Amino acid sequence: MVNVARYFLDFTQNESCGKCTFCRIGTRHLLNILDRITKGEGKESDLDLLESLGRDVKEGSLCGLGKTAPNPILTSLKYFRDEYEAHIQEKRCPAMMCRTLTAFYIDPDKCARGCEVCVGCCPVEAIFTAKGRKKAIDQSLCVKCGECLVSCPPEYDAVRKVSPAELAPIVERPE
Amino acid sequence: MIRLTVDEKEIEVEEGTNLLQACLKNGIYVPHLCYLGGMANPPASCRLCFIEIAGVNHPTPSCRTAAEAGMVVSTATPAVRHLQRSALQLLLSAHRVDCRNCPANKRCDLQKMAKFLGVPLKVKHLDSLVDEVDADLGHPVLKYDPGRCVLCGKCIYICREQQGHPLLTFARRGFETVIGFMGNNDSAELPCFDCLACIEICPVSAIYLKSTIEFQSLPSGNSDLRAVVR
Numbered sequence: 001m002v003n004v005a006r007y008f009l010d011f012t013q014n015e016s017c018g019k020c021t022f023c024r025i026g027t028r029h030l031l032n033i034l035d036r037i038t039k040g041e042g043k044e045s046d047l048d049l050l051e052s053l054g055r056d057v058k059e060g061s062l063c064g065l066g067k068t069a070p071n072p073i074l075t076s077l078k079y080f081r082d083e084y085e086a087h088i089q090e091k092r093c094p095a096m097m098c099r100t101l102t103a104f105y106i107d108p109d110k111c112a113r114g115c116e117v118c119v120g121c122c123p124v125e126a127i128f129t130a131k132g133r134k135k136a137i138d139q140s141l142c143v144k145c146g147e148c149l150v151s152c153p154p155e156y157d158a159v160r161k162v163s164p165a166e167l168a169p170i171v172e173r174p175e
Numbered sequence: 176m177i178r179l180t181v182d183e184k185e186i187e188v189e190e191g192t193n194l195l196q197a198c199l200k201n202g203i204y205v206p207h208l209c210y211l212g213g214m215a216n217p218p219a220s221c222r223l224c225f226i227e228i229a230g231v232n233h234p235t236p237s238c239r240t241a242a243e244a245g246m247v248v249s250t251a252t253p254a255v256r257h258l259q260r261s262a263l264q265l266l267l268s269a270h271r272v273d274c275r276n277c278p279a280n281k282r283c284d285l286q287k288m289a290k291f292l293g294v295p296l297k298v299k300h301l302d303s304l305v306d307e308v309d310a311d312l313g314h315p316v317l318k319y320d321p322g323r324c325v326l327c328g329k330c331i332y333i334c335r336e337q338q339g340h341p342l343l344t345f346a347r348r349g350f351e352t353v354i355g356f357m358g359n360n361d362s363a364e365l366p367c368f369d370c371l372a373c374i375e376i377c378p379v380s381a382i383y384l385k386s387t388i389e390f391q392s393l394p395s396g397n398s399d400l401r402a403v404v405r
Contacts, residue, residue, distance in 0.1 A: 013349075013350075016350065018347075018349040018350060018351070020220045020221075021221055021265050024349065025266065025269050029265070045300070049300060052261075053261070059234070060225075
């Protein structure tokens with residue numbers, strides 16, 4: 001839901017005509033704060049700031065765009081505050097939407113050995129063969145596109161998506 | 176003439192006066208940036224001149240509200256001050272605070288309002304959004320600093336008033352808005368050299384004179400105009 005709020009604010013901030021102070025500058029600040037939160041750089045004080053700045057933009061803006069742009073933030077803070085707190089305190093995205101806070105890894109118990117489907121679909125060649133001919137993801141190269149998750153045959157279902165990113169085990173690439 | 180009450184003081188104003196004018200004419204200061212006396216249609220874009228009218232449950236911009244007989248107005252309620260401080264802090268977060276090196280130092284509207292509202296010039300809880308790009312107006316005499324500009328629009332308004340049609344305009348959109356010059360290629364024809372009203376009206380010296388060194392690098396055809404400006 002944090003990502004949803006950020007998505008809508010990105011749109012409305014871009015649409016701002018720039019005439020009035022609150023919408024022109026206020027929504028830019030709100031977007032910057034949300035960006036930081038989705039990248040795992042959120043601070044404890046951010047939630048209160050989002051709330052008070054959002055209310056001020058809503059009340060002080062000249063037109064309907066400014067008056068409604070903070071709504072996704074204010075309502076998602078009201079009903080999904082725990083998601084925001086998880087992003088800030090645990091660097092975890094409960095919805096697993098924020099790329100910086102999620103990671104993919106291959107479960108060696110489920111990997112089929114010799115299947116090669118995920119290796120072929122990876123756009124950045126981040127998947128390599130590790131011990132026991134099982135596949136593993138090189139976290140330093142992974143761009144978290146999710147292609148491997150989708151392409152792994154359902155009978156194996158070996159790719160896992162986790163948040164926070166630290167939960168994904170680091171597998172050493174053989175020399 | 177109509178009578179109304181502002182901050183528990185009874186005042187009398189001509190019909191058709193807006194509330195901001197009514198307050199200022201009667202010695203009651205209401206922070207404002209984009210309003211100039213005599214404006215037929217104030218832009219109401221600065222969002223600083225809020226006041227509260229009894230019977231209306233939210234602050235209202237005073238520049239766009241006509242005074243009515245019997246109105247009861249308060250200029251310093253907590254809700255009004257909160258919005259004004261918030262608006263000023265937003266403006267300051269997008270303004271390069273460098274008073275010592277600024278031509279507007281000691282006569283700047285931002286300094287005046289910050290002092291009045293009790294807001295420090297450096298805003299701690301907001302990141303700085305100052306645009307460090309120097310936007311070239313493409314004007315022979317005027318220079319523009321977007322890092323100081325608060326987009327009040329008074330330069331555009333005064334240019335239109337003085338010249339009949341404005342030579343300055345808002346350019347681009349949204350957060351990227353800047354002031355632009357609708358230039359005349361033949362700079363000798365420009366009325367600016369005799370006018371410079373925009374420089375005088377700018378509350379933050381965002382629009383200012385090029386230094387004589389820069390001016391001297393112009394093509395020699397302008398030699399007589401150089402003397403006028405210097």
